[in-house]
Amino acid sequence: xxxxxxxxxxxxxxxxxxxxxxxxxxxxxxxxxxxxxxxxxxxxxxxxxxxxxxxxxxxxxxxxxxxxxxxxxxxxxxxxxxxxxxxxxxxxxxxxxxxxxxxxxxxxxxxxxxxxxxxxxxxxxxxxxxxxxxxxxxxxxxxxxxxxxxxxxxxxxxxxxxxxxxxxxxxxxxxxxxxxxxxxxxxxxxxxxxxxxxxxxxxxxxxxxxxxxxxxxxxxxxxxxxxxxxxxxxxxxxxxxxxxxxxxxxxxxxxxxxxxxxxxxxxxxxxxxxxxxxxxxxxxxxxxxxxxxxxxxxxxxxxxxxxxxxxxxxxxxxxxxxxxxxxxxxxxxxxxxxxxxxxxxxxxxxxxxxxxxxxxxxxxxxxxxxxxxxxxxxxxxxxxxxxxxxxxxxxxxxxxxxxxxxxxxxxxxxxxxxxxxxxxxxxxxxxxxxxxxxxxxxxxxxxxxxxx
Amino acid sequence: xxxxxxxxxxxxxxxxxxxxxxxxxxxxxxxxxxxxxxxxxxxxxxxxxxxxxxxxxxxxxxxxxxxxxxxxxxxxxxxxxxxxxxxxxxxxxxxxxxxxxxxxxxxxxxxxxxxxxxxxxxxxxxxxxxxxxxxxxxxxxxxxxxxxxxxxxxxxxxxxxxxxxxxxxxxxxxxxxxxxxxxxxxxxxxxxxxxxxxxxxxxxxxxxxxxxxxxxxxxxxxxxxxxxxxxxxxxxxxxxxxxxxxxxxxxxxxxxxxxxxxxxxxxxxxxxxxxxxxxxxxxxxxxxxxxxxxxxxxxxxxxxxxxxxxxxxxxxxxxxxxxxxxxxxxxxxxxxxxxxxxxxxxxxxxxxxxxxxxxxxxxxxxxxxxxxxxxxxxxxxxxxxxxxxxxxxxxxxxxxxxxxxxxxxxxxxxxxxxxxxxxxxxxxxxxxxxxxxxxxxxxxxxxxxxxxxxxxxxxxxxxxxxxxxxxxxxxxxxxxxxxxxxxxxxxxxxxxxxxxxxxxxxxxxxxxxxxxxxxxxxxx
Numbered sequence: 001x002x003x004x005x006x007x008x009x010x011x012x013x014x015x016x017x018x019x020x021x022x023x024x025x026x027x028x029x030x031x032x033x034x035x036x037x038x039x040x041x042x043x044x045x046x047x048x049x050x051x052x053x054x055x056x057x058x059x060x061x062x063x064x065x066x067x068x069x070x071x072x073x074x075x076x077x078x079x080x081x082x083x084x085x086x087x088x089x090x091x092x093x094x095x096x097x098x099x100x101x102x103x104x105x106x107x108x109x110x111x112x113x114x115x116x117x118x119x120x121x122x123x124x125x126x127x128x129x130x131x132x133x134x135x136x137x138x139x140x141x142x143x144x145x146x147x148x149x150x151x152x153x154x155x156x157x158x159x160x161x162x163x164x165x166x167x168x169x170x171x172x173x174x175x176x177x178x179x180x181x182x183x184x185x186x187x188x189x190x191x192x193x194x195x196x197x198x199x200x201x202x203x204x205x206x207x208x209x210x211x212x213x214x215x216x217x218x219x220x221x222x223x224x225x226x227x228x229x230x231x232x233x234x235x236x237x238x239x240x241x242x243x244x245x246x247x248x249x250x251x252x253x254x255x256x257x258x259x260x261x262x263x264x265x266x267x268x269x270x271x272x273x274x275x276x277x278x279x280x281x282x283x284x285x286x287x288x289x290x291x292x293x294x295x296x297x298x299x300x301x302x303x304x305x306x307x308x309x310x311x312x313x314x315x316x317x318x319x320x321x322x323x324x325x326x327x328x329x330x331x332x333x334x335x336x337x338x339x340x341x342x343x344x345x346x347x348x349x350x351x352x353x354x355x356x357x358x359x360x361x362x363x364x365x366x367x368x369x370x371x372x373x374x375x376x377x378x379x380x381x382x383x384x385x386x387x388x389x390x391x392x393x394x395x396x397x398x399x400x401x402x403x404x405x406x407x408x409x410x411x412x413x414x415x416x417x418x419x420x421x422x423x424x425x426x427x428x429x430x431x432x433x434x435x436x437x438x439x440x441x442x443x444x445x446x447x448x449x450x451x452x
Numbered sequence: 453x454x455x456x457x458x459x460x461x462x463x464x465x466x467x468x469x470x471x472x473x474x475x476x477x478x479x480x481x482x483x484x485x486x487x488x489x490x491x492x493x494x495x496x497x498x499x500x501x502x503x504x505x506x507x508x509x510x511x512x513x514x515x516x517x518x519x520x521x522x523x524x525x526x527x528x529x530x531x532x533x534x535x536x537x538x539x540x541x542x543x544x545x546x547x548x549x550x551x552x553x554x555x556x557x558x559x560x561x562x563x564x565x566x567x568x569x570x571x572x573x574x575x576x577x578x579x580x581x582x583x584x585x586x587x588x589x590x591x592x593x594x595x596x597x598x599x600x601x602x603x604x605x606x607x608x609x610x611x612x613x614x615x616x617x618x619x620x621x622x623x624x625x626x627x628x629x630x631x632x633x634x635x636x637x638x639x640x641x642x643x644x645x646x647x648x649x650x651x652x653x654x655x656x657x658x659x660x661x662x663x664x665x666x667x668x669x670x671x672x673x674x675x676x677x678x679x680x681x682x683x684x685x686x687x688x689x690x691x692x693x694x695x696x697x698x699x700x701x702x703x704x705x706x707x708x709x710x711x712x713x714x715x716x717x718x719x720x721x722x723x724x725x726x727x728x729x730x731x732x733x734x735x736x737x738x739x740x741x742x743x744x745x746x747x748x749x750x751x752x753x754x755x756x757x758x759x760x761x762x763x764x765x766x767x768x769x770x771x772x773x774x775x776x777x778x779x780x781x782x783x784x785x786x787x788x789x790x791x792x793x794x795x796x797x798x799x800x801x802x803x804x805x806x807x808x809x810x811x812x813x814x815x816x817x818x819x820x821x822x823x824x825x826x827x828x829x830x831x832x833x834x835x836x837x838x839x840x841x842x843x844x845x846x847x848x849x850x851x852x853x854x855x856x857x858x859x860x861x862x863x864x865x866x867x868x869x870x871x872x873x874x875x876x877x878x879x880x881x882x883x884x885x886x887x888x889x890x891x892x893x894x895x896x897x898x899x900x901x902x903x904x905x906x907x908x909x910x911x912x913x914x915x916x917x918x919x920x921x922x923x924x925x926x927x928x929x930x931x932x933x934x935x936x937x938x939x940x941x942x943x944x945x946x947x948x949x950x951x952x953x954x955x956x957x958x959x960x961x962x963x964x965x966x967x968x969x970x971x972x973x974x975x976x
Contacts, residue, residue, distance in 0.1 A: 003912075034705065043602075060587055077578055083528070098756040109539050247517075273813045276759070276812050314958075361505065364511050408584070
């Protein structure tokens with residue numbers, strides 16, 4: 001077996017040193033009834049690199065890839081171009097095959113990268129500080145709600161109807177066990193967000209309001225009045241960003257005084273990957289840093305006075321505090337954080353703003369073109385690179401028919417909100433720098449034909 | 453002298469000591485210092501070219517960004533150099549032996565990386581119509597089949613994002629099952645002292661109070677104490693097997709039966725499944741739920757701290773409560789069972805733990821690894837991992853104190869203590885000494901049941917020659933620690949940094965870069 005370097009003579013010599021007759025002697029503590037005497041029946045035996053490659057490639061070809069044709073899906077995962085150097089750099093063995101940096105003297109590469117990542121994320125989200133990443137946006141969102149409970153010592157969270165329904169589902173699952181009370185609702189197909197309703201719902205028992213920006217329908221709204229309303233009642237405002245590229249074009253939630261800003265960082269560096277692994281972003285105001293979940297990297301000096309970085313404030317964490325930890329999280333999403341950070345460094349501020357501008361311009365063009373189709377309405381007044389169309393009929397079967405024509409048209413709200421009839425005609429369309437004018441035209445033509 | 457055939461003699465080391473000036477750059481030949489991107493980049497530079505075109509901001513209302521963000525950019529060559537230099541300040545398995553106990557740092561085959569990057573896997577959106585992602589669902593289904601078969605369990609939840617997330621998945625299923633039986637009043641989870649910190653943190657998060665179960669003198673769970681604690685308030689136990697002392701829990705079946713008889717469930721922390729894969733099926737030991745760290749047993753890369761992946765296998769009793777979503781084969785077609793389609797058939801599910809469907813990129817890597825090894829190779833993985841650990845244990849137990857050495861063979865990791873080191877010397881000094889010898893240290897001060905624990909996990913991907921060299925190095929460092937060599941107290945001496953001031957970092961946290969004040973201000 002190509003990954004196992006021990007030879008039979010090695011094994012024999014080692015057993016002699018150990019004082020065992022056979023390797024079976026080393027498993028003597030396994031109760032006899034549970035010992036397997038050979039390879040498990042019914043599973044294939046080892047295979048060559050070529051054979052495995054053939055098997056996996058055949059499976060991969062049963063999928064339609066985003067780049068195979070016109071592609072307009074978003075809703076929490078976006079197709080962006082990732083520069084080739086990103087994937088090259090994250091595959092350097094010193095990054096790829098390193099562990100969590102518990103031995104900082106020989107992990108400064110990962111640690112300095114995390115410090116840079118934390119700073120990039122904090123600046124992007126407009127927060128004072130950010131952590132070294134979470135699993136993904138949905139789990140970061142839940143962790144933020146838990147953090148708001150610890151900070152405010154209240155357990156009633158108000159979730160905007162514009163929050164991604166999967167994020168709501170995750171929060172609902174967790175709240176069942178923690179006893180948090182969540183107020184949730186489904187969005188309406190209107191240009192207005194639910195900010196006024198959220199403001200009206202805040203009271204002295206509210207721990208936090210959770211609002212997505214841009215929201216699940218692609219809408220954007222000024223968060224400042226909501227932040228003020230939260231703070232007037234000593235509640236926290238949590239903002240969720242699932243498309244970080246948007247921050248290149250619009251004011252960030254932190255700049256609008258959100259207390260905690262979490263996000264899904266997949267757009268930068270990570271790729272679609274059928275939903276994971278992704279990278280959760282988590283930033284907050286400095287005064288709440290000791291209630292933050294997850295790893296934090298901090299600057300310090302070594303014994304010779306040289307700048308260096310370490311994991312810090314670990315008294316919040318499970319390996320020190322055990323049952324009193326702020327979260328049970330251990331592994332984060334280090335390599336995806338690296339990919340995010342490299343992509344962000346390649347872009348820089350100028351590149352990010354240019355990228356965001358291209359995304360927005362493409363989306364505006366697509367929205368106008370698609371809204372010309374008879375019976376199709378654009379729901380949004382404002383949006384970044386994703387908008388919602390109201391079709392004259394249920395969107396879900398239309399998406400399937402367009403897929404048969406090789407066009408991945410967007411996410412039907414029927415898929416995300418099954419059973420909510422008022423949303424069934426909604427189609428969320430995302431446009432990025434990878435979308436060409438021809439792609440938009442192909443979608444518009446096909447959609448018009450199907451609807452006719 | 454056999455290497456140098458030219459007759460040229462290297463300068464004797466003593467002649468070079470003393471008057472070598474420090475370099476003006478701070479670099480030491482191949483050891484290159486690298487500044488932060490905030491010090492070398494600027495907001496105008498970008499390493500990405502974009503097409504020309506219209507970038508009007510006309511549907512953003514009053515929210516159009518005007519203020520700068522403060523993100524420095526670098527050109528592509530500068531970017532590649534920055535991260536390449538940073539990478540060289542890291543230790544990784546590709547560079548050398550990484551015996552970090554409980555973390556399972558084994559070789560990461562590059563075929564896994566190549567397969568994960570096939571566009572049909574890497575460039576697929578999670579919300580595409582199910583017809584367009586049949587291959588992705590089949591990967592999940594095939595991997596699930598392997599995991600269920602290797603563990604002898606009934607079902608598997610694939611969505612948990614990492615081991616600790618898997619623990620939470622298992623405990624939430626237990627709680628859902630108890631509540632369904634009207635036993636929601638059970639509020640205690642028993643956890644052995646030697647458990648990973650995630651276990652008590654997970655149980656507490658799920659609303660349970662945690663009680664410690666002591667270990668016996670031989671390093672295993674005190675079965676009698678555990679049985680004595682069982683009762684109508686106990687929801688279940690969380691046991692790591694093989695345990696964090698590197699020992700197989702001999703009484704596991706007996707413990708499971710007792711917990712079940714008392715109305716509780718058994719959670720097994722599967723972090724150490726790599727020691728028994730193909731030799732033992734946890735299902736045969738009465739386990740109800742166990743997470744599997746794909747990055748430990750099945751070689752997906754650790755990436756400097758993730759991403760992980762923590763599928764959870766379930767017994768028949770817990771299967772109805774497993775989280776959404778999951779993949780089901782219906783005829784020739786693979787269906788994604790989500791909230792919409794869960795219906796009556798899966799109505800007991802405790803809900804969703806993540807957006808989308810789990811760590812697909814890790815599934816493709818793990819399946820590639822599993823298919824490469826096959827049923828026979830995976831069994832050999834466990835055998836070689838255990839053989840390597842026992843070889844280290846017996847090669848060093850005369851040098852270092854092995855508190856559970858007399859308990860018999862270990863499994864995949866060898867545990868030593870700091871007993872016998874000179875006054876004032878501890879495990880950290882041994883660890884830092886190993887860095888100078890070119891090794892990543894073993895796990896330090898864990899498990900907590902052993903004073904100054906040193907947990908050495910060699911994995912199956914090390915050769916005997918590599919082990920012999922490590923054994924010689926650790927023996928040498930241990931002897932120095934026993935003799936009280938003061939040079940160890942300031943080790944490492946040859947690493948990119950000497951010991952870092954962690955107290956300073958925690959007392960005055962600097963978590964983000966702050967641009968230094970302009971010189972004029974600083975001068976005031």
